[in-house]
Amino acid sequence: MSRKTDLLQGTLDLLILRTLATGPMHGWAIAQRIQQVTEDVLQIAQGSLYPALHRLEQEDWIEAEWGTSEANRPAKFYQLTKAGRKQLAAEEETWERIAGAVARVLSQA
Amino acid sequence: MITRIRKRLRTIFHRSRYERELDLELQFHLDMLTAQHQRSGLSPALARRAALRAFGPMAGVKDDVRDTWLARIVESALQDVRYGVRMLATAPAFALGMILTIALAIGVNTSIFGIAYALLLRPLPFDRSADLIVLQHGTPDVTRITFSPPELDDYRRTSGFDALAEVHSMWFILLGTREDGKPSLEPQRVSTGVVSPDYFSMLGVRPAYGRTLMKEDDRPGAPAVLLLSDEYWRRAFGGDPSVVGRVFQMNDRPHTVVGVLPPFPQYPEAVDVYMPTAACPSGVADRYRHLRARRVRAGQCHAVADGCGRVRCARSEGGAC
Numbered sequence: 001m002s003r004k005t006d007l008l009q010g011t012l013d014l015l016i017l018r019t020l021a022t023g024p025m026h027g028w029a030i031a032q033r034i035q036q037v038t039e040d041v042l043q044i045a046q047g048s049l050y051p052a053l054h055r056l057e058q059e060d061w062i063e064a065e066w067g068t069s070e071a072n073r074p075a076k077f078y079q080l081t082k083a084g085r086k087q088l089a090a091e092e093e094t095w096e097r098i099a100g101a102v103a104r105v106l107s108q109a
Numbered sequence: 110m111i112t113r114i115r116k117r118l119r120t121i122f123h124r125s126r127y128e129r130e131l132d133l134e135l136q137f138h139l140d141m142l143t144a145q146h147q148r149s150g151l152s153p154a155l156a157r158r159a160a161l162r163a164f165g166p167m168a169g170v171k172d173d174v175r176d177t178w179l180a181r182i183v184e185s186a187l188q189d190v191r192y193g194v195r196m197l198a199t200a201p202a203f204a205l206g207m208i209l210t211i212a213l214a215i216g217v218n219t220s221i222f223g224i225a226y227a228l229l230l231r232p233l234p235f236d237r238s239a240d241l242i243v244l245q246h247g248t249p250d251v252t253r254i255t256f257s258p259p260e261l262d263d264y265r266r267t268s269g270f271d272a273l274a275e276v277h278s279m280w281f282i283l284l285g286t287r288e289d290g291k292p293s294l295e296p297q298r299v300s301t302g303v304v305s306p307d308y309f310s311m312l313g314v315r316p317a318y319g320r321t322l323m324k325e326d327d328r329p330g331a332p333a334v335l336l337l338s339d340e341y342w343r344r345a346f347g348g349d350p351s352v353v354g355r356v357f358q359m360n361d362r363p364h365t366v367v368g369v370l371p372p373f374p375q376y377p378e379a380v381d382v383y384m385p386t387a388a389c390p391s392g393v394a395d396r397y398r399h400l401r402a403r404r405v406r407a408g409q410c411h412a413v414a415d416g417c418g419r420v421r422c423a424r425s426e427g428g429a430c
Contacts, residue, residue: 027134028141046138047165050131051173058181066130069137071144076134 012044012052014095017080017088020062024079026069027053053078061087131174139164233374236313243376244273258386261305274308278380279389284358297345299381303389309336312373319353319368326367326385333364333388339372341381364388 019025019033030053031044056062061084069075080088139160146156164170197204232238244264247254255277256264265273283297309321317339326334335357337346346352356363364384 026137028138045165046135047170047173050135050138050170051177054174055177055180058177071141073137073140074133075137076130 010091011095012048013056014088014091015042015044016049016052016056017061017084017091020078020080020084021088024065024067024077026067026075026077028075030078056084059087060084127178131171135167135170235373236311240271241312272307272311274311275305275386276302276308276377278302278378281359283382285355299341300378302375302380302383303386304383306385308383309370314370314373316368317371318350319366321368321370322383322385327387329387331385331387333359333362334367334385335359335364336383337366337369338375338379338381338383339370340379342369345381362388 015034016030019030019037022033025033027046027049031046031049034042034044053062053064057064057078060081062078063081064076064078066074067077142160142163143153143156146159147153151159197207233241235241244256245253246256246260256275261273261275264270279301281299281301283299285295304322306322306324306327309315314321316336319336321336322334325331337352342348342352350369353366353368355366357366358364370383
């Protein structure tokens, strides 16, 4: 299994940030959530998910705290920081612009 | 900003905690994956295997996570450097002045430390140099009274020192001799260190050529011997090792050169040649005069002991010595 994501560069960050905008979550829940919402179209490989989470944490866009999972086990919960919300807004805007541009190119052809 | 820096530093200094937490985090994910497979009907063992397969190489994931920690540290360090350079570039004259000031300060510091190190800190190149002390005695109004041989013997017997060497210096005239015993060199005035035979072994100074002094050299009536200092040997004999064994006339006695010393920091002063205390021309009997002289001196004259047994009054008032 490839550890590299097939997603567009930076898209994984956007997906994680957007998912966390709904509330604190651990890594497993983030992956599940993205898979569910996209109806299994996007499957996040753990090999990409955890490096991304730690990178975002180092950027101070998300922060982590140890808590208890639904199964009553210690789990590392991530949540957005203030800087993370700003970053999410910026990345959403960028994404819309690119997606719109790509869509226009496709409809023209 | 401060919390960011603190977080970066934590990744470095609490590395083991970060590693443990990463293990726990990935383990949790793996367990959830296993549980999912179990719910879809696999046995616990099979579910575990399937989860591990789906997870991929654990070590690789960990490496990638560690890379993100390291990347941030390096990146923020580079950011700091870039910021510093940009700030300096906005005020080049100020920056230049600052850099020169700091460079000068560092230079001065370094050279002062170099001097202080050489003078105060660097250990002497002697055996057990930290254990070496200089023994002096005196009275409240007269310092540095020289030692008499009986006093030295007393110190040797009672002080508990591992070794106690005696040293003083004098000037002598050295006359070279030919095979037939006639003088051949120009007479030379040489500063002479008069030392007890254990002086060199105590300091750990080993001869460059020949030997240093032995106990036998210090017996009364022993054949007179000389050691040459490195500096004098090069100056007077051009560094010729064959000088060892040559006989010179000194104080009306033949003195045989038995060795050449290596360069070493001579104490208390650099001299040309060394001889054992027994060879000091005033003789052992005379050396006891120190004691008497000291008693005399107490009242009336500022005495300077020349260290070889004789005491003369430097500023004699009435010539009482």
